[in-house]
Amino acid sequence: MSTKVLEVEGLRKRFHGVEAVRGVDLTVCAGEAVALIGPNGAGKTTCFNMIGGQLRPDAGRVRIKGEDVTGMSPRLLWQRGVGRTFQITAAFASMTVRENVQLALHAKAKRLNHVFGRMTANFGDEADAVLDRVGMRAEAQRPCAFLAYGDLKRIELAIALAAAPKLLLMDEPTAGMAPGERVQLMALAASLAKREGIAVLFTEHDMDVVFAHADRIIVLDRGSILAEGQPDKIKADPAVRAVYLGAGLAPTASA
Amino acid sequence: MTVLTPDIILIQALNGLASASSLFLVASGLSIIFGVTRVVNFAHGSFYMLGAYLGWSLTRHLASFGAFGFWGSVLGAALIVGGIGILVEMLVLRRLRRAPELYPLLATFGVVLIVQDAALAIWGPEDLLGPRAPGLTGFVSIFASRFPVYELFLIAVGPLLLGGLWLLFRRTRFGLLVRAATQDREMVAALGVDERRLFSNVFFLGAALAGLGGALQLPREAVNLNMDVSVVVEAFVVVVVGGLGSLVGAYVAAVLIGIIQAFGILFLPKVTLVLVFLVMGIVLAVRPFGLFGRSAASEGLRTVAQESVLRPLSTSSRILFALCVLLIGAMPLFAGGYAMGIVAELLILAVFAASLHFLMGLGGMASFGHAAFFGIGAYGAALALTALQWPIAACLLAAPLGAGLAGIFAGWLCVRLSGVYLAMLSLAVAQIAWATSFQWVEVTGGDNGILGVWPPPPFASRSGFLLLTLVLTAAALASLRIAAFSPFGYALRAARDAPRRAEASGIHVRATQWAAFAIAAAFAGVAGGLYALAKGSVFPTYLAISKSVDALIMVLLGGIGSLTGPIIGAFAFGGLEAELMASAPFWRAILGVVILALVIVAPSGITGVLGRQIGKRQKSAASA
Amino acid sequence: MTQAPVLSVEALDVHYGRAKILHGISFEAKAGEIVALAGRNGAGKSTTLKAIMGLVPAWAGRIAFEGQDITGLDTYRIARMGVGFVPEDRRIFTDLTVAENLAVGARPAKDERKAWSVERLVAVFPNLGRSLHRSAGHLSGGEQQMLTIARTLMGNPRLILIDEPSEGLAPVIVEEMAQALLALKRDKLTMVVSEQNLNLLAAIADSAVLLERGLVRHVGPMSELMSDESLRVRYLALP
Known part of the structure; x- marks a missing residue:
């Protein structure tokens, strides 16, 4: 049995008197990719931000490898092995691809407070190795500001991987990408997770991506868990179809 | 100590409310303009001053029309100022x-x-006394005191204007469009609204309000040439304390500031200046977005136009820099004392500008009060030399130490905010420092400053001082450059590029920015200390807003996208200013025109333009 | 005599700074037609729509709306002529109420078609009717997307440019969106839709323009794109 990396219990959050998340429990194990899906406004992002340390929950517990990390800042979570990518992709635009990863490696080595010595002199090979894993080695010298969106997503992933995370949180990782690229990116993330035993929790609206790469799916509706299970089970669940999946689009009748 | 009687309390409160109204007139216009156009309008105080001067001229021409003449002049001045806007x-x-x-x-x-x-040029340097308002010249009795009716009228103007603006924004299509454009002006245009006309109208409204505020001051105080900067700084305070974008907040803040000033003059006349900015600092420390403001996600103040990758100097640039250092080092062999003095001063300005660039360019924190640390460094060195009689090395060390300590304190306050709020808070901190230097006469000499701050031999001669300056400034500039490429420098840029990403990648964003603030302050202190020795004196003007703006101009003029930019900017600006001040009678206006021309023609700064030229040449060389 | 197309784009070039984004894009949209702009990220779909709207300058080429040259006109003039724009990141005015958002876009109709009113819009987008006086910032993502379309319709456009309408929306909401767009099509509205979701395009579009790195690679009926796997693999990296 694989080990539990993330355990969430009874998570709750209220905004202006409205309960956005009302008692969510979930676990993610090492090497497992879990998708969190649900209608807009179901509380996915709120849940995500509570797990990622951007929001403090009103109630409930978040544990990483058994340690209670509820309410910790993103930086403290990072120290405990939580990596994340953002819905609105952000790499460090004023640096090259390699410098982005080198900086993450310096953070890992606790060398960010060094005021002397050139940053680019260290961890160059290690950075290239990380870039290799996401297929961006060839772009190492390019400034991030001029990367295509899909490549930027890979850099974000590389920055997270540089810290050797135990848990990877990916908020809408494929938003804004072309369908083909979406599947590629998530396939990459899922295979890295499998190979390196990283636990992955992601939110996503593209069902092709979700059904192809999630080991388990959790459906959120109005702040609580509506259904949870293997992709096939979720696909067939009438309640999930009603609130979220819909009946499927029919091609146009016009001719 | 003044005895606090009920009538004094009431009268001072009324005085405060009357000042609050005129402050609100200026602040509301500033706030509206900022909301829609995102322009932090320093010229708003000028609109106010023009309103007063134009009102004065109009009342003289229309004096024969009595009450109609006066009120017509006030209104006319407001409209003309609106047109100037x-x-x-x-x-x-x-x-x-x-x-x-x-x-x-x-x-x-x-x-x-x-x-x-x-x-x-038009109205001359003398203060001008305006007429009294016809019909409102009388007094009312409050307990045993007499209170001018005109002040009561002014008190009413504030709430009336607030109500009028509320109706304008909530009940008219113009107001609807202004509110929409405040959020997303491009989208407003895509919905078929002529945003340029909207902008012009908003500027008219904002400027006219400031002009009205100025004209309404005529019966209260003499019109003078210093009205502009003092009122615009107070209006900034009001807008920021009230919360950007909130007119109600602006009124409440105007009342708060008005009352504090009215009672401050009574009880603590020595620290009134400090008091206002202290209140601002406290409000922003507790409520970072002001009393009525909301999260300032959209109030960013972009400092870098396009994320530009910093590159280490090429070999040819290194050689060029080395040659420059050698050339300056050889100046005692061929140059005169005056030229050496100027060059020393330019070198000092370059460190001042580079220190601000470290904060602003690399850290993304635009400071409007960087002169505070320059000035503190100057006072530190001057006091160590004159009052404490320390050796020169210790004096030069006292400058960055004092400024750095001040930077640690100011940075702790400032890095909790970002964008315009950070800029305004840094301005407030700087104004506190300025007011202290101005009012703490026992230590700083007040307005008279500290004189006789001359370095001992061998640095007493022009050439000796130039060499000292060259060594120290070259070391300072090199250190800032090394820091920019160090892990810390990268972490600082990461915090600027994508703060959330940085925090989630193990970078302590606030601590990094705080450290950068202190470092920038210490280097500004180095510049300030040397400047004191170069000038032989220290004055409160070293900490004044105009000095902070000088630093901003140098950084932007040189180009914020490169580390060489501030150095080139300092030489260009410093040289120009020295030249103009020495020769041209209206040097300020000429400088203003030069700034406008540069900002419009070369918004990427000198280095940006040079970079493009070099790029073009390389391209054409490659294709040839 | 054939009628002039509602929109015609000829040899459009666009640069951002030093980078050339669009290289001679040409396509047309006929009256009442939905044209799909498909392509990977960075292919130039968004830029094409922004250039038509005058939000980014066209460096070369010609854009005509109902036969009139609109190249280089100010955005607001293009909007007033009858072109609506629905941006990709929604960009509703969150500080305004839903009704106020609609009011900003309101402009009288210029043709014989029935003008849009709040009542008529509520019939097409029922969710908006329930929250007319709520702050638009409190709407869910799906409702916000509907509001951007509704807000544009208030200007009574004859052509609307829609950028990535399904981005970030739940599948059920995407279906609702498709129904709404089809309702607009029955109203003879011409649309150009940039979109990544092929299923949505297949459900609504008549013709497709395939972009790759700023070039038009293929123009043809939507059904052709759906039946020709090699096209999809080549330009969309899709089976």
Whole structure:
């Protein structure tokens, strides 16, 4: 049995008197990719931000490898092995691809407070190795500001991987990408997770991506868990179809 | 100690409310303009001053029309100032719409300089006394005291204006469009609204309100050439304390500031100046977005136009720099004392500008109060030399130490905020430092400053001092450059590029920015200490807003996208200023025109333009 | 005599700074037609729509709306002529109420078609009717997307440019969106839709324009794109 990396219990959050998340429990194990899906406004992002340390929950517990990390800042979570990518992709635009990863490696080595010595002199090979894993080695010298969106997503992933995370949180990782690229990116993330035993929790609206790469799916509706299970089970669940999946689009009748 | 009797309390409260109204007139216009156009309009104080001067001239011409003449003049002045606002918008700011917010700000400072000299040329340097308001010349009795009716009228103006603006924004289509454009002006245009006309109208409204505020001051105080900067700084305080974008907040803050000033004059006349800014600091420390403000996600103040990758110097650039250092080092062999003095001063300015660039360019924190640390360094060195009689090395160490300590304190306050709020809070901190230097006469000598701050031999001669300056400034500039490429420098840029990403990648964003603030302050202190020795004296003006703006101009003029930019900017600006001050009678206006021209023609700064030229040449060479 | 197309784009070039984004894009949209702009990220779909709307300058080429040249016109003039724009990141005015958002876009109709009113819009987008006086910032993502379309319709456009309408929306909401767009099509509205979701395009579009790195690679009926796997693999990296 694989080990539990993330355990969430009874998570709750209220905004202006409205309960956005009302008692969510979930676990993610090492090497497992879990998708969190649900209608807009179901509380996915709120849940995500509570797990990622951007929001403090009103109630409930978040544990990483058994340690209670509820309410910790993103930086403290990072120290405990939580990596994340953002819905609105952000790499460090004023640096090259390699410098982005080198900086993450310096953070890992606790060398960010060094005021002397050139940053680019260290961890160059290690950075290239990380870039290799996401297929961006060839772009190492390019400034991030001029990367295509899909490549930027890979850099974000590389920055997270540089810290050797135990848990990877990916908020809408494929938003804004072309369908083909979406599947590629998530396939990459899922295979890295499998190979390196990283636990992955992601939110996503593209069902092709979700059904192809999630080991388990959790459906959120109005702040609580509506259904949870293997992709096939979720696909067939009438309640999930009603609130979220819909009946499927029919091609146009016009001719 | 003044005895506090009920009538004194009441009268001072009423005085405070009357000042609050005129402050609100200026602040509301500033707030409306900022909301829609994102322009931090330094020239708003100039609009106010022009309103007062124009009102004065009009009342003299229309004196024979009695009450109609006076009120017509007030209204006429407001309308003319509104028209001037439209001109400024059309001729200057419209061209800068796509530039980062700091460039329009700099442009409006150019307008301030031009208006100052224009007012001097038209109305002369003497204070001008305006007429009293017909029909409102009387007094009412409050307990045993007499209180002017005109002040009561002013007290009413504030709430009336607030109500009128509320109706305008909530009940008219113009108001609806202004509120929509405040959020997303491009989208408003895509929905078929002529945003340029909307902008012009907003500028008219904002400028006219300031003009009205100025004209309404005529019966209260003499019109003078210093009205502009003092009122605009107070209006900034009001807008920020109230919360950007909130008119109710602006009124409440205006009342708060008005009352504090009224009672401050009574009880703590020595620290009134400090008091206002202290209140601002406290409010922002507790409520970072002001009393009625909301999260300032959209109030960013972009400092870097396009994320530009910093590159280490090429070999040819290194050689060029080495040659420059050698050339300056050899100046005692061929140059005169005056030239050496100027060059030493330019070197000092380069460190001052580079220290601000470290904060602003690399850290993304635009400070409007960087002169505070320059000034503290200057006072530190001067006091160590004159009062404490320390050896020169210790004095030169006291400058960055004092400034750095001040930077640690100021940074702790400032890095909790970002964008315009950070800029304003840094301005407030600097004003506190300025007011302290001004009012703490026992230590600082007040307005008279500290004189006789001359370095001992071998640095007493022009050439000796130049060499000392060259060594120290070259070391300072090199250190800042090394820091920029160090892990810390990268972490600082990461915090600027994507703060959330940085935090989630193990970078302590606030601590990094705080450290950068202190470092920048310490280097500004190095510059300040040397400047004190170069000038042989220290004055409160070293900490004044104009000095902070000088630093901003140098950084932006040189180009914020490169580390060489501030150095080139300092030499260009410092050289120009020295040249103009020495020769031209209206040097401020000329400087203003130069700033406008540069901002409009070369918004990427000198290095940006040079970079493009070199790029072009390389391209054409490659294709040839 | 054939009628002039509602929109015609000829040899459009666009640069951002030093980078050339669009290289001679040409396509047309006929009256009442939905044209799909498909392509990977960075292919130039968004830029094409922004250039038509005058939000980014066209460096070369010609854009005509109902036969009139609109190249280089100010955005607001293009909007007033009858072109609506629905941006990709929604960009509703969150500080305004839903009704106020609609009011900003309101502009009288210029043709014989029935003008849009709040009542008529509520019939097409029922969710908006329930929250007319709520702050638009409190709407869910799906409702916000509907509001951007509704707000544009208030200007009574004859052509609307829609950028990535399904981005970030739940599948059920995407279906609702498709129904709404089809309702607009029955109203003879011409649309150009940039979109990544092929299923949505297949459900609504008549013809497709395939972009790759700023070039038009293929123009043809939507059904052709759906039946030709090699096209999809080549330009969309899709089976």
